[in-house]
Amino acid sequence: MAIDVAVLVSVGRHPVSGRARRADADARAVELALSIAGANVRLIHAGDPGEPALRDYLGMGANTMTVLRMAPEADPVLPLSAHLSSMRPQIVLMGTRAEGGEDSGLVPYLVAQALEVPLVPGIVSLSLAGERAEMLQGLPRGRRRSLAASLPLVATVPVMAPAPRMSAFGLARRGTIEVKDVTAAADEARAAWTEGPARRRPKRIKVMKAASAADRVRAVTEMAAGKGKVLQNLPPDEAAKAIFDYLVAEGIVQAKP
Amino acid sequence: MSEERIRRDPRAERETRRARAVEAEEALAPAASESPSGRIRRDPRAERAARTGRAAEPVAAQPSAVPESESGRVRRDPRAERASRTGRATPVAPQPATPVPSGRVRRDPRVDRTAQRQATAARAEAAAPVKTVADPKFLILAVPDLEDARLSSHDKDVIGAARGLADAGGGAVVVLAFTGPEGVKDGLGEAGADRMLRFADASFAGYAPERRAAAVLAAIQALNPQHVLFPDTGVVGGDVGRRVAVALGDRAASNVQRVAPDRITRRGRGGRADFALAPPRVLLVAAEAADPVIDERYEARELPAPRTEAVPRVKDRGLAATDPATVPMAEADFIVSAGNGVHDWDAFHRVAAALGASEGGSRPVCDAGHLPRHRQVGASGTLVEPRCYVALGIAGAPQHLQGISKVERVVAINADAHCDMVKRADLAVVGDVQALMPALERIAKERRHGN
Structure with a gap:
């Protein structure tokens, strides 16, 4: 039984050169979709069908892509939701957030609300067991959480998911793009925003309240010494036991009872 | 053109001005005392007070311990005056009683500074209202x-x-x-x-x-x-x-x-x-x-928290086991790291595996090829933030300490009790790393895996 997997893809920007490319998280979502056994992967994009970067997704192995043609900065949520409602895929995948516009990360939530299906954020792997999907969710510090949900569902894929495969030039050339004209409302709220180049701020080193410059210098340069415990002249076995007891007490490693 | 000019006599004007000033002075300064030479001494402070209509600034009470100088004048203590004005006592350190030939008590500026710093810290530590x-x-x-x-x-x-x-x-x-x-x-x-x-x-x-x-x-x-x-x-x-x-x-x-x-x-x-x-x-x-x-x-x-009801549609099956060796350094939860003090690399890999930790290393170790470059911790490697960092034989170069500046718990094992890593550590063991690694591996295997 083939399962319909729709992947919503967007046009990204290279962080250094600023050139159009496949968006990093969306490419990982395509990779995840292609790794699902027996999946019938459909790519959907809302925007300009003439964008060359879209062919990078076709080069990953999907044969066709549907492009909902609309103005560049229009709101894609309604056309996407309408298209997905008529298509009824079992799984909808997309990157957690885009990298070329508002990057709000709200589209998956709005789509899931429109389709009335559960949303699972930040998954790094997905496998099917009958009508259920078993997923691993990527957490900080390299941890993974195991989740299960029944189909249909919407899931987002973060940049910590497995790296996407390279795009093959021949496949990219041969892939077909189906264009569908839709009416999308212009984003009026955004007209009131002012846009400027991002201002990078230095990383915060230490938060402190100091009365004088001397206090500030001291707080930054002084090493917090003397609070730790120092064990000296212990035989290796006892020292190792002290270290292991410390790791267990702090919850770093679990000892068997 | 009717020109009416009054001719001024500057000398006479000066005289009149001076006479007026003397009169005013006599009226305002009744306290002026007569000096032995017979001249009248002026008290500028009293004069100023009379002019401005404000009482003269109260002179800070002189402590009785202040010695009178030979001339009989009372010496002012500007520090005590400042303290009484600002209402804040300057912390004065206990003076070491060092008798100096001249009889003066000598101050130790270093002790003073320490006392001042302690007072500031105590103010900061006092529970805020x-x-x-x-x-x-x-x-x-x-x-x-x-x-x-x-x-x-x-x-x-x-x-x-x-x-x-x-x-x-x-x-x-x-x-x-x-x-x-x-x-x-x-x-x-x-x-x-x-x-x-x-x-x-x-x-x-x-x-x-x-x-x-x-x-x-x-x-x-x-x-x-x-x-x-x-x-x-x-x-x-x-x-x-x-x-x-x-x-x-x-x-x-x-x-x-x-x-x-x-x-x-x-x-x-x-x-x-x-x-x-x-x-x-x-x-x-x-x-x-x-x-x-x-x-x-x-x-x-x-x-009071409101009552809520929601039926979860996604089932949480808890955390999945992950292989620490495949976790990127920046994400690792627990890192065992090796420095120049480690010579037995097999023992190091075994102890990291037994503890279930990701491996890391200092720059010299990665330079020497004992660990791959992507395992390097420090300013020129990865800035790591695990929950715990075990440093085996790492002295703690500033660049390495920068790489672990966000780590909450550091365990250091080093032969040098005075190295910076031991100072940084929450638990430090001073001793031979080579001897400790097998012992730690043994106890980890016994208590984590039960064999």
């Missing part, structure tokens, strides 16, 4: 992640941002805490909470975004806060916040870099552009967008 907002004009709701029942620095930044919004207009900060059954280990009042809503039920622990979103929506309905702030983290605050925003029909601002009551800045276009806009109701705040509250204490009065 609890600040209360009795009748807030509006409320700001902050929902920290509280991973592991602790406030992360990102959580504290979010509460700090809420604090800024509340303080700008006489509002109060309500912190909504999903504490789990065991409660919060950090003080919410110290983080800047005026009020607190606690959801301690076990069903909110772990992965429960639908329940949490329902609870936040119930709190919004009950309190009607002006803004709701979440940390913009991947699967906790950012997830719940977006669910809440979609349910409210609000266009949430995510990746917010600056927060002010009338204007916020959020980042977009892949991190290359900043958008400035009027703040929507739901704000997903980036880390370090605002400074956390420090050295202050707020009330954190508990409010």
